[in-house]
Amino acid sequence: MKKADVVIVGGSAAGIEAAITAQKHYKNINIIVIRKEEEALVPCGIPYILETLGSVEKNVMPTALLGDAELIVDEVTSIDREAKSVTTAGGEIIGYDKLMLATGSSPVMLPIPGTDLDNVFTIRKEIDYLQRLQEAIKKAEDVVIVGGGFIGAEFADECRKMGPNVAVVELLEHCLMLNCDEDFCIRIEDKMRETGVQVNTKCRVKSIVGDTKVEYVECDKEMRFKADVVILSVGVVPNTEIASDAGLQIGEHKGIWVDQYMITNDPDIFAIGDCAEKLCFFTGKPVPIRLASVATREARIAGANLFQTRQRRNQGTIGVFGTLIADTAIGVAGLTEGAAKNFGFDLVTGEAAAVDRHPGAMPGAREMRIKLIFDRHSGKMLGGEACGGITSGEIANVMAQAIAGGMTADDLAAAQIGTHPALTASPLVYQLVNAAEEALLKLR
């Protein structure tokens, strides 16, 4: 029987980062990574394959990242916890000292008729499949995206650049509603519409209709959308079959239960990334956040904990996220106002808008709006949203460190920031600081 000190099941972002971290923290261990795919795709880069990158090949993660870890291209079908081994579809049995599950997630399939028609796609991390999707869009006149979350919105934005008519059908009141508050959603929807995407919200898909190939998408309120291609982007579900078959505990949001050290209910098995349950930084309760940056963070925690199991602690997931639709970026950290209210927080918000360079006559200057959300009781920051240019992505990271550091509205209103005419807003109007000051004055 083949055996390794560490067997990692799954070789996308989480699995690769776990292999990297394990090698950094533990010398002279052998690691086997088992994944189904010869090559793994950059998960967040998938929408950009369509037009910005132009090909699937440009979105491949270099296998060299695995370093000295051995890659086996195969599928793990079961775990024998007693024998401490995994069995693969190829019939191999591989023993482990520590097992790391990084099995990812799969697209949710809508329970409606017609999802099996030709040219109905989900978003799979598979090279051939995505190539077929790209080819189908190239020939399409009408593309319908079902689901206006950030991935749906990114696909819509890429599709429209390729030429076809693009319609987004979203069940909720707004696109991106799980990621940011209404006013920020509307900003992105406006951008989508400006660039020619037809945005339909509060719209439920009833069926996908066609002979062998999709012809249109049938919705409630007697709405019907012509479609040569349909992309279903309605969420993902953790891949936990081998884990639950092996008796590992599954959490409320269908991920593999893990403790603060990323260890499952088997002390020799870790779970990380989309397949693992996440606890909220603010409430300690399970949250359905699935992002590559969260997955790699969990891999860094688990990788360090492999043989010294209490090294690095996961104090809960803040959730930090960015996207770019047309020329408008959004960066979000922590809870939205809506989410914070749902969790029962008594909150206070502050907002500020200003150009992101200074003076406003600097080339490339554009408006950035920031909203911050604070707990009225402790004054601590619960979340923040930025909408503007490219720097919104790193602004989300500024906000995330402020949250992680337990900063209050008062702390942030006198935050230590650096500014430069060509790089940031003016220190007089720096949005993060001014939004905090606004919130603080309401807290009084």
Next chain:
Amino acid sequence: MKKADVVIVGGSAAGIEAAITAQKHYKNINIIVIRKEEEALVPCGIPYILETLGSVEKNVMPTALLGDAELIVDEVTSIDREAKSVTTAGGEIIGYDKLMLATGSSPVMLPIPGTDLDNVFTIRKEIDYLQRLQEAIKKAEDVVIVGGGFIGAEFADECRKMGPNVAVVELLEHCLMLNCDEDFCIRIEDKMRETGVQVNTKCRVKSIVGDTKVEYVECDKEMRFKADVVILSVGVVPNTEIASDAGLQIGEHKGIWVDQYMITNDPDIFAIGDCAEKLCFFTGKPVPIRLASVATREARIAGANLFQTRQRRNQGTIGVFGTLIADTAIGVAGLTEGAAKNFGFDLVTGEAAAVDRHPGAMPGAREMRIKLIFDRHSGKMLGGEACGGITSGEIANVMAQAIAGGMTADDLAAAQIGTHPALTASPLVYQLVNAAEEALLKLR
């Protein structure tokens, strides 16, 4: 005698921000701002007047920012602490309940012959003066910048865009040496040279030579630079004359001494911005940091403390800074390795480089290098430097919040970050996290 609840002396970034903050925190108070200039310039925007903005007018701070505060254009010549009033050059006496000194700083004049020749300029925040400087450069074939700090480097970068030959003469081993470590300085120097600026380091100016107008700059090592225009950019000195005349205490770095609440040794007088002494966040010792973002932060602290004097505390200045030379930006927070060593810290550093978008084929992707500096004893972050594209400015703010929150290398190696293909580096190689991991492994 005219009287106000608050009299602010100086109306540049610090004075304006103090007026704004005071109005936010205290309703129904009257505020008088006294400054010499009808219009104030955006301090950091001054180099960009030359070419990027193209005119001084585009770099004016709107007076409307003062809100309901009354602006008096005049110069305060003395303070009568007993009568609680100030006297102006125009002969007015104005009473105060609280006085806020935001008198700024003035360019250091080199103690060498020839600084009084025509076409020898310093960098003054004066509209007419800067217009004359701009006109002189337009006609110049050769411009020499004395002092290669970030302001000198920015002036050099703007001048070369206007066409003349530009030479920088710097006394220290490298340009920007007070702002970042050697390898980062060299990156900027390389950029300057690439764009045609002649960079001369370890070079001491002995005299400026000419008949009535400058003709050349004479240096040690028998070096001589032809010059139609010379710009002296060798630092600033706090404007503290009226403060010291009034018996206010002056600090080690020549700023007006203030406590953690920005109060001078007179409980009714605050001092903020370039004229005020700054204490280091890491050591509590005086540091000669003078930045607009620091000035406005002090104004936010002082403004909130005006009538409830222990509201907001200054826990010491981290110093966060950014610049852009040609297409390369630098963002720095906290101590450089050099500064940390000078302060006696036993330190450990980590570095990481990667493209700032992902995958690397994303348009606009370019390398960003980050170096982090940690205290070996506590593991806490002492400083960080980023060199790359536009987002380096906000990366400095990510680093600053990490420092302010007392994050250690271990905290940062599993920091909560958000990533997006078009906005940030990949989560697998996010430089801040990987640099922290590298440092952490050295700490073991």
